[in-house]
Amino acid sequence: MAGAYEALRERLRTISNIGKAGAVLGWDQNTYMPPEGVHARGEQMATLARLGHEMFTAAETGELLNAAAEELSDLPYDSDDASIIRITRRDYERQQRVPAPFVAEMRRHGSESRQVWVEARRTDDFPSFKPFLQNTVRLSRELAGYYGYEERPYDALINVAEPGLKTTDLERIFGDLKREQTPLIKEIAEREQVDDSVLHQPFDEAKQEAFGRMVVERYGYDFNRGRLDRTTHPFEIALAIDDVRLTTRYDPNFLSMSLFGTMHESGHGMYEQGVGRGLEGTPVARGASGGFHESQSRLWENLVGRSRPFWEAFYPELQKTFPEQLGGASLDTFYRAVNKVYPSLIRVEADELTYNMHIMLRFELENELLEERLSVQDAPEAWRRKMDEYLGVTPPNDRLGILQDTHWATGLGGFPNYALGNVFGAQIWEKAVGDNPGIPDEIGQGQFETLLHWLQDNLYVHGRKFETKELMERVTGKPISTEPYIRYLRGKFGEIYGRLS
């Protein structure tokens, strides 16, 4: 087949354009769409999703992939073209394995189940959600069977977000975290707590917005190729490499919500804005994995945005923005406030120390459910037991326990990336600073170029070219390790809460 690769790229461009059009519709739905537009919008998005899926999984795509692979068989492994063929083929083969009626069944289940979950959470009624969670478990197990796995069903599910990572890798990572973090959390819980009342005051929303914009622009997020809008549940979305948008939400009485939320989303956004242009219009033109994506949001939110050097540079400006609220609070008071940690019931409100425990709990329950070592019936009680074990707090009801997240309404396997993000972020940060020891000082002067360029050159540009473990080796020269993250936690919170054993 002459020009098979060109024909493949043309086909992928069409599929990508359909997908990106769907993303525009999604962005609009979550920002500006009038309320009664929701039904028609659902239909429009479903049509685009179906067309894109049909075109991608069609036999013609497979034929073009084979012909293109033959045509370009002598290209280097990490070249754009070889990677596009390799990664697209991986996606194609996985999607090929799932029968269309099953895809439709999962979609129907998800749509119905989400509604039931909303109501069940509202009324703290786990029994009404129980059959739907049972169905989620059954469908996830079936999906894992279609995808295929050698050892554990979870391997098949995690492989979607983290190519090549195994359940045993995750167990090792979470084992390390459990061993190191559980005593740390207990120890800090016994120390004198930080006072963060300085953050809980009335803060004008327009000023919050202006300050957040200023910060992420200084980071290097490009507003000529992006936007920042308001929404209910903040997200980042890439409508093209040159059109990557952020959203945030404002709490008029709590500064952290939008400030750190905007930094967080800007990390996702700079990652997407930094993907190599040669990858545009293909499945490779986005962040490498859930964990790597989250590593960048966490890095810019926590390792940069909650660091002492950062606030040495920006606190005077923030004080000028809110003189009444912050004029009397010292840098140290503010720095300690934004780094307050304490065990709590709700994952999305958790801090960078306790967050991973929430994820570990879910990861463990998901595996027990999938492997039928735990019944859905017993899951709420298992949840409570683990919360007590890992965090020393117990939810008084299921609304604040097993019913808090929407994920299990639709499928299992979606949580680990949040914890991996913390671990990966610290490992990448340690390497970046090792290569460029001046980075913390630059941040102390409000400069981020060295860090951003290092991340762009070593991580962002690659898009989805490499599998998770492979990419970490490329970026840091080492296998995935929890050590940098633990070192970071001990260093930072030892300083704030007093030396930790």
Next chain:
Amino acid sequence: MAGAYEALRERLRTISNIGKAGAVLGWDQNTYMPPEGVHARGEQMATLARLGHEMFTAAETGELLNAAAEELSDLPYDSDDASIIRITRRDYERQQRVPAPFVAEMRRHGSESRQVWVEARRTDDFPSFKPFLQNTVRLSRELAGYYGYEERPYDALINVAEPGLKTTDLERIFGDLKREQTPLIKEIAEREQVDDSVLHQPFDEAKQEAFGRMVVERYGYDFNRGRLDRTTHPFEIALAIDDVRLTTRYDPNFLSMSLFGTMHESGHGMYEQGVGRGLEGTPVARGASGGFHESQSRLWENLVGRSRPFWEAFYPELQKTFPEQLGGASLDTFYRAVNKVYPSLIRVEADELTYNMHIMLRFELENELLEERLSVQDAPEAWRRKMDEYLGVTPPNDRLGILQDTHWATGLGGFPNYALGNVFGAQIWEKAVGDNPGIPDEIGQGQFETLLHWLQDNLYVHGRKFETKELMERVTGKPISTEPYIRYLRGKFGEIYGRLS
């Protein structure tokens, strides 16, 4: 074929969803898209346009149309289902006649020609645009040939926007207007001119916006199913019957720009929000024709929004909004100011009296060019002559003459709807008020329900079911006539400028 009509509707829904998705992308491009997103957006929109066109013109659509027509042959002519089959078939057959390579050629020409036109207008350089206009004329003639016509090539082109209307119908309408309006314009030009300086003052943009929103909400434009945003070239766009959006622009030193612009777009918007729900997801689910659409924007902008009863209701509120600027200006001063008419060179700045002359000139030149009675070489001079004849003003250069509009960069036949809008609007208004003589009094109390409901029941609900002449008979019980419009002009401007002969 069993269930052919259901299969047809399913296919049309998919095509409609693709088209509406493209509309969302277009809206976003004109409101919020970051500047560097433009290239990728062009690709995304082109992909959707191609997919929708391919699916609509495919043989399968024709087969389903035939089978559905047979299946439902005994339905009443004006039922939703019979109309959907009839109108879709008309569209299908017309689009079928145009070869795909020609469609691509027109698209290429349009894209290149628009760029050349922008530069030619900027530098007042007609010769550089000349070969492109020649190509536009050639391609429009060829397109008319593909569509097919009995008498005049223009018949084929106008038929797209105004189904069933002929060139001779337009010549009759424009003949009436020329006979009645030319002396009126001359007479008014000799009267003492209205002073509209009250409109040319600094007006806070946020207050302009709030007032405009309030007015169109009172009209009955539904913000739960729509929005109002800022843009450079204002437009209305329907993303679904339940998601119809308006855009406007603000001049901080001129009140009319956004005020009447917003009213204008709200007329388009209320029309689209009023289309019968049974038509959603088909080619029939929008306004009937260019002329009918423009009739509603003109009706709500001019016949309502520039009427004395309207300002009796709203001027006190506007004075409260802008006390410094308007506190000292009487209702009469303001009413006369917003109705000032005078011959000018630029179509888009023309008032409701002189506007039609700009259109007539273009309509005549388009016909002469298409029928080779005029060469592109001689067109600028013909333009100047007609401007002098109809309006008594002569453009000093082509930038203010033949180069002012973008339309001829891409195709001919797009102008008449603007003039038809004035004529149709007045005829529909006269009928609505004839049926409900209380309408002007209601408007004087800031109430619009009777008028809006009459328009919804008699016009909006039908969508594209009927051809232009047929629809006017249905709505008003009479053939298209310029008399109501001329009566309206004479009445209104006779009052403002003194009795007209």
